[in-house]
Amino acid sequence: MELTDLGVLCNGVKEGKLGLGLAKFNGTIAGVFTSNKIKAAPVIICKENISLGYAKGLIVNSGNANAYTGERGIEDAKEMCKIAANLFNCDAKEIAIASTGVIGRRLDMEWIRKKAVEVFSGLGNTRECAERFANSIRTTDRFIKKAFSEKAKISAIAKGAGMIAPNLATMLCFIFTSAKFETGELYEMLKNAVKPLNRLTVDGDTSTNDTVLLIALGKERVERDVFEEELTKVCYSIAKQIAKDGEGATKVFEVFVKGAKSSKDAELVAKAIANSLLVKTAIFGSDPNWGRIISAIGYSGAEVDEKITIAFENDEHNVKLVDNGVITGMEREAKEVMKGDFKIIVDLHKGNCEDFAIGCDLSYDYVKINSEYTT
Amino acid sequence: MELTDLGVLCNGVKEGKLGLGLAKFNGTIAGVFTSNKIKAAPVIICKENISLGYAKGLIVNSGNANAYTGERGIEDAKEMCKIAANLFNCDAKEIAIASTGVIGRRLDMEWIRKKAVEVFSGLGNTRECAERFANSIRTTDRFIKKAFSEKAKISAIAKGAGMIAPNLATMLCFIFTSAKFETGELYEMLKNAVKPLNRLTVDGDTSTNDTVLLIALGKERVERDVFEEELTKVCYSIAKQIAKDGEGATKVFEVFVKGAKSSKDAELVAKAIANSLLVKTAIFGSDPNWGRIISAIGYSGAEVDEKITIAFENDEHNVKLVDNGVITGMEREAKEVMKGDFKIIVDLHKGNCEDFAIGCDLSYDYVKINSEYTT
Numbered sequence: 001m002e003l004t005d006l007g008v009l010c011n012g013v014k015e016g017k018l019g020l021g022l023a024k025f026n027g028t029i030a031g032v033f034t035s036n037k038i039k040a041a042p043v044i045i046c047k048e049n050i051s052l053g054y055a056k057g058l059i060v061n062s063g064n065a066n067a068y069t070g071e072r073g074i075e076d077a078k079e080m081c082k083i084a085a086n087l088f089n090c091d092a093k094e095i096a097i098a099s100t101g102v103i104g105r106r107l108d109m110e111w112i113r114k115k116a117v118e119v120f121s122g123l124g125n126t127r128e129c130a131e132r133f134a135n136s137i138r139t140t141d142r143f144i145k146k147a148f149s150e151k152a153k154i155s156a157i158a159k160g161a162g163m164i165a166p167n168l169a170t171m172l173c174f175i176f177t178s179a180k181f182e183t184g185e186l187y188e189m190l191k192n193a194v195k196p197l198n199r200l201t202v203d204g205d206t207s208t209n210d211t212v213l214l215i216a217l218g219k220e221r222v223e224r225d226v227f228e229e230e231l232t233k234v235c236y237s238i239a240k241q242i243a244k245d246g247e248g249a250t251k252v253f254e255v256f257v258k259g260a261k262s263s264k265d266a267e268l269v270a271k272a273i274a275n276s277l278l279v280k281t282a283i284f285g286s287d288p289n290w291g292r293i294i295s296a297i298g299y300s301g302a303e304v305d306e307k308i309t310i311a312f313e314n315d316e317h318n319v320k321l322v323d324n325g326v327i328t329g330m331e332r333e334a335k336e337v338m339k340g341d342f343k344i345i346v347d348l349h350k351g352n353c354e355d356f357a358i359g360c361d362l363s364y365d366y367v368k369i370n371s372e373y374t375t
Numbered sequence: 376m377e378l379t380d381l382g383v384l385c386n387g388v389k390e391g392k393l394g395l396g397l398a399k400f401n402g403t404i405a406g407v408f409t410s411n412k413i414k415a416a417p418v419i420i421c422k423e424n425i426s427l428g429y430a431k432g433l434i435v436n437s438g439n440a441n442a443y444t445g446e447r448g449i450e451d452a453k454e455m456c457k458i459a460a461n462l463f464n465c466d467a468k469e470i471a472i473a474s475t476g477v478i479g480r481r482l483d484m485e486w487i488r489k490k491a492v493e494v495f496s497g498l499g500n501t502r503e504c505a506e507r508f509a510n511s512i513r514t515t516d517r518f519i520k521k522a523f524s525e526k527a528k529i530s531a532i533a534k535g536a537g538m539i540a541p542n543l544a545t546m547l548c549f550i551f552t553s554a555k556f557e558t559g560e561l562y563e564m565l566k567n568a569v570k571p572l573n574r575l576t577v578d579g580d581t582s583t584n585d586t587v588l589l590i591a592l593g594k595e596r597v598e599r600d601v602f603e604e605e606l607t608k609v610c611y612s613i614a615k616q617i618a619k620d621g622e623g624a625t626k627v628f629e630v631f632v633k634g635a636k637s638s639k640d641a642e643l644v645a646k647a648i649a650n651s652l653l654v655k656t657a658i659f660g661s662d663p664n665w666g667r668i669i670s671a672i673g674y675s676g677a678e679v680d681e682k683i684t685i686a687f688e689n690d691e692h693n694v695k696l697v698d699n700g701v702i703t704g705m706e707r708e709a710k711e712v713m714k715g716d717f718k719i720i721v722d723l724h725k726g727n728c729e730d731f732a733i734g735c736d737l738s739y740d741y742v743k744i745n746s747e748y749t750t
Contacts, residue, residue: 035674037677104702207670282746304413366652
């Protein structure tokens with residue numbers, strides 16, 4: 001199910017590092033944004049605009065994050081909305097906006113103005129239009145991220161190579177549905193469903209531009225519980241795709257923590273493991289160095305003792321490396337599991353709380369990509 | 376000023392990855408240890424033993440951290456103290472102990488027992504003895520870390536390649552002085568002076584084995600304020616040496632944060648910058664990508680706004696990249712400063728609090744070293 005199957009008109013253009021995309025629709029809207037205290041201008045303006053509760057269009061650019069650009073950045077973001085609004089024949093406040101790319105540089109408004117007209121003239125509901133839109137928001141992404149639910153009439157499109165590409169800018173995720181929901185409901189559902197995206201970590205850096213929008217076109221009825229379940233699955237799928245495209249990543253791993261005394265503890269442990277450079281480099285090298293996981297658990301801040309269980313799991317095998325504090329010596333078997341994507345299952349044996357995180361390994365290419373970006 | 380100039384008798388042996396060192400002395404002692412909740416057996420036993428307030432010797436091994444080894448690990452650590460005590464003709468509780476190396480493996484006690492006798496037989500106060508002792512505690516360290524103060528009669532020896540080598544094990548730092556101080560005073564002074572070691576970050580991982588011991592031999596009088604100042608300098612020097620030897624590091628950078636609203640805010644910002652992989656890889660590539668610093672400041676959790684000043688500084692130049700929120704465009708000059716060790720100076724313009732952190736860049740070799748360690 002493509003964006004355009006839902007009746008969204010869209011199109012985009014990509015020229016070198018710069019891209020511009022437009023989407024035209026009419027629906028209720030909710031969004032969640034970066035928690036970084038330095039927020040990009042488009043984040044500030046998008047938040048403001050979607051407070052209306054509905055939107056009639058979306059304008060996105062890539063290659064320039066319009067972040068740390070002060071008052072002029074705010075004016076430029078507003079101007080972008082105005083450009084889209086003029087083309088869509090609506091009010092600038094009815095336009096959602098997002099940007100991704102280098103921070104601290106002013107937008108080339110002339111380029112955006114010119115390209116917006118060009119993109120608008122090709123607006124349509126074909127598969128090619130959706131493809132061009134998805135492509136226009138890419139930065140270092142090696143592939144387009146997409147997910148859909150037939151059952152809940154959801155189609156999502158996203159960009160992000162480890163949440164941080166290229167200049168920590170960014171994850172953008174646009175989720176459309178033809179279902180009908182009020183703004184308040186949308187926000188509640190989105191807030192819960194984005195958890196996999198918040199549990200996704202490539203390097204612990206949080207962008208100035210992260211934006212997830214949920215837009216309901218109100219054309220049909222979908223049960224709320226069905227929708228919520230499907231929305232969470234869509235977000236989980238997007239999160240895994242972004243991890244897969246993590247800068248330099250060769251594999252994705254998921255961390256499931258159970259038996260924690262509190263939810264906070266479970267979260268701390270899952271994130272500490274997924275964020276540990278030592279764990280990530282060990283996974284790159286398929287090195288079953290579980291001592292690094294133990295150490296990450298130890299410094300996570302959670303209440304733990306040495307009675308921990310750690311298992312590596314894929315579709316075929318579950319290999320316990322440490323069983324309730326007892327070392328099993330199954331390194332050879334674990335090494336096999338580590339050759340592809342796999343799960344790290346941790347039981348703290350302290351309570352009943354659980355959480356998870358999604359990560360990717362750290363390879364030479366991560367260093368290469370990130371030591372050579374702006375210059 | 377070598378350890379042995381203070382009258383400490385020592386010696387050590389290194390065979391492949393395994394090492395054993397002994398030091399014989401008689402002094403008051405204080406220590407600070409890892410904050411990791413999974414503490415290695417030697418950390419637990421050392422803490423217990425030095426609670427006496429004095430010690431008569433030190434036994435250290437490298438290659439095996441004796442961490443996550445349960446009750447048997449505790450017994451082994453106690454046994455190590457007993458071995459040293461028998462040789463030094465004192466009580467096992469009068470022995471300080473530390474270990475570094477792979478975690479989750481039992482010590483080869485036979486090897487330790489045999490080597491202890493061998494090392495003891497060569498115990499002495501020559502430069503070669505001190506050298507062998509320092510060498511015996513190395514793991515992936517490319518060089519021995521040493522610092523001294525003539526004024527305060529301090530001689531310190533340390534190991535650590537970025538606080539995390541090889542299996543996050545570890546920083547060990549032994550600081551001897553011929554000055555006379557009570558245990559309580561020693562502890563107070565040490566607690567404050569180790570700040571540079573706590574502000575040192577290579578990858579944010581905290582070892583299970585970190586141990587810093589301060590031993591006062593009580594042979595002469597040194598003014599407390601002089602001693603404190605010199606002790607801090609010694610710790611700062613050790614911290615920079617460890618950063619310099621950070622796994623795969625090609626340069627060291629120091630982050631100085633001023634103008635923070637609170638001390639906590641200053642600490643959060645300094646650590647967020649020094650820990651950011653994006654900042655570390657940019658520094659490796661001499662890429663003056665200050666946007667990554669802005670972003671790290673933004674997600675640090677500190678109270679900040681966009682009116683920030685960022686300068687890169689070395690002995691010859693101070694290059695402002697952002698001046699009170701205004702972008703200066705001095706990237707070319709900043710790139711020059713980044714070619715060697717340098718300082719990142721950040722002014723948040725929010726208050727009067729300051730803090731600092733010490734870090735090193737992240738290179739291909741970090742990935743290489745850490746993806747191939749145990750196997």
